[in-house]
Amino acid sequence: MKTEVDLVDVAGGNLGSVRRCLDRLGVPYNLVNPQNVPDGSRPIILPGVGNFGAVMENLQKDGFDQLVKRLVAGGTPYLGICVGMQILFDWGDESNSAGLGLLPGKVVKFTRGKIPQIGWNKIQCPDSSQSKKTEWPGGYVYFVNSFVCQPENIGDILYSADYYGDFCAAVKRDNICGFQFHPEKSGPFGQSLLVRWIETVSTNCDGGENLAYATKGVENAD
Amino acid sequence: MLTKRIIPCLDVRDGRTVKGVNFTNLRDMGCPVELGLMYESQGADELMFLDITASVEGRAAMLEFVERVADNLSIPFTVGGGVSSRGNVTELLNAGADKVSMNTAAVKRPELINEVSTQFGSQCCVVAIDARKKENGNDNLDNGGKIEWEVLIKGGRESVGLDALEWAEECVRRGAGEILLTSWNRDGMQTGFDIEMVKAFSERLPIPVIASGGAANPESFVEVFEKAGADAALAASIFHDKIYSIGDVKLAVKNAGISVRE
Numbered sequence: 001m002k003t004e005v006d007l008v009d010v011a012g013g014n015l016g017s018v019r020r021c022l023d024r025l026g027v028p029y030n031l032v033n034p035q036n037v038p039d040g041s042r043p044i045i046l047p048g049v050g051n052f053g054a055v056m057e058n059l060q061k062d063g064f065d066q067l068v069k070r071l072v073a074g075g076t077p078y079l080g081i082c083v084g085m086q087i088l089f090d091w092g093d094e095s096n097s098a099g100l101g102l103l104p105g106k107v108v109k110f111t112r113g114k115i116p117q118i119g120w121n122k123i124q125c126p127d128s129s130q131s132k133k134t135e136w137p138g139g140y141v142y143f144v145n146s147f148v149c150q151p152e153n154i155g156d157i158l159y160s161a162d163y164y165g166d167f168c169a170a171v172k173r174d175n176i177c178g179f180q181f182h183p184e185k186s187g188p189f190g191q192s193l194l195v196r197w198i199e200t201v202s203t204n205c206d207g208g209e210n211l212a213y214a215t216k217g218v219e220n221a222d
Numbered sequence: 223m224l225t226k227r228i229i230p231c232l233d234v235r236d237g238r239t240v241k242g243v244n245f246t247n248l249r250d251m252g253c254p255v256e257l258g259l260m261y262e263s264q265g266a267d268e269l270m271f272l273d274i275t276a277s278v279e280g281r282a283a284m285l286e287f288v289e290r291v292a293d294n295l296s297i298p299f300t301v302g303g304g305v306s307s308r309g310n311v312t313e314l315l316n317a318g319a320d321k322v323s324m325n326t327a328a329v330k331r332p333e334l335i336n337e338v339s340t341q342f343g344s345q346c347c348v349v350a351i352d353a354r355k356k357e358n359g360n361d362n363l364d365n366g367g368k369i370e371w372e373v374l375i376k377g378g379r380e381s382v383g384l385d386a387l388e389w390a391e392e393c394v395r396r397g398a399g400e401i402l403l404t405s406w407n408r409d410g411m412q413t414g415f416d417i418e419m420v421k422a423f424s425e426r427l428p429i430p431v432i433a434s435g436g437a438a439n440p441e442s443f444v445e446v447f448e449k450a451g452a453d454a455a456l457a458a459s460i461f462h463d464k465i466y467s468i469g470d471v472k473l474a475v476k477n478a479g480i481s482v483r484e
């Protein structure tokens with residue numbers, strides 16, 4: 001695969017495992033941070049584990065969060081993994097603080113079962129999703145999370161899974177995507193989802209389509 | 223629905239895999255990276271690597287080994303054994319381990335759990351507890367004859383007079399993400415998991431419990447999930463000796479109506 005991605009390396013945690021996974025898949029990546037900022041020409045992957053507030057604080061250094069927000073609102077494809085997905089939303093209960101606010105909704109704690117949820121759970125693309133079920137097949141992926149996203153728009157839910165009740169396992173809206181699970185630690189199926197996302201966004205990044213795509217992103221951000 | 227995890231454990235010394243009976247009499251089982259990949263392809267849900275190296279050179283070799291595992295494996299793995307400081311934890315996580323398991327060091331300095339969970343998150347903070355039934359457990363009048371377990375450290379060689387269940391609860395308060403509970407009475411014996419003990423811990427603790435020690439056959443796993451409510455189960459000998467494959471275990475667990483990853 002030739003599409004180069006910008007990998008955000010300020011949020012710590014699973015950066016190493018995502019890098020290794022991209023290496024295995026042959027996906028070239030460029031590390032971006034407040035010293036080496038992305039210009040929006042490449043898809044952005046933001047991995048993050050740990051505390052919602054801590055990840056946001058790391059991102060806020062030198063206004064990096066605002067830059068990422070501007071680029072993503074402008075149409076640059078974005079994939080958030082774990083806390084990288086959670087910070088897409090307006091609010092995180094974990095630290096009682098604001099997220100990037102690119103998707104309407106909040107992040108709340110699981111109320112039942114052992115916390116954190118640790119292990120493999122089956123994800124499925126629900127009928128309500130605006131994404132095509134045939135493009136996003138179901139399967140088992142690895143989760144480690146105590147908190148879970150509650151999108152306001154049910155159509156934004158790409159995958160749902162069951163942990164003492166349905167929860168949002170992934171979101172997708174236009175150029176914005178988020179996986180609550182760890183595709184880089186979910187065997188061949190998890191890697192295939194990462195590949196699928198890269199394929200989807202590399203098509204969308206092509207030539208003339210890019211402009212229309214970016215414009216669409218801006219409209220949606222308002 | 224969250225599936226029950228089957229975790230092969232590989233004891234590593236000087237780059238080789240070994241497995242002991244009651245923590246001694248080590249037998250050599252082969253290259254741990256190759257074994258790890260084989261288990262991944264068989265459907266293992268996670269792997270556990272236990273470093274039983276004593277020397278400084280061995281510790282450095284372990285970090286290189288962890289990097290090789292991280293480069294090759296696409297499922298999560300935990301590294302434990304001899305983790306004595308926050309520095310050790312940092313090195314192992316940087317080398318690519320998804321989680322680090324702490325045992326003796328956490329007992330000696332419980333603040334280590336707080337430090338690791340605060341700095342790196344609870345998700346990578348496993349506390350391993352080696353527990354043994356207290357000899358007077360059944361007839362201790364002070365507690366109404368309730369069965370109790372005590373914590374052993376230094377690979378089962380030393381008791382520090384700590385109640386295992388109380389210690390596990392303290393670990394949770396300090397930020398542990400999972401408890402790896404090994405029955406010293408059962409370890410290496412292949413007589414089945416300690417159902418009574420695992421059940422007591424699983425019911426009491428709000429975080430996942432990984433049962434370890436005593437797996438004899440696929441039915442041992444069915445039993446520990448069904449009767450003891452374990453979230454995951456770990457075994458070494460029955461897999462390394464090729465008595466059963468991960469697939470054999472998963473099939474039995476699935477046929478018992480328990481959710482596993484297929």
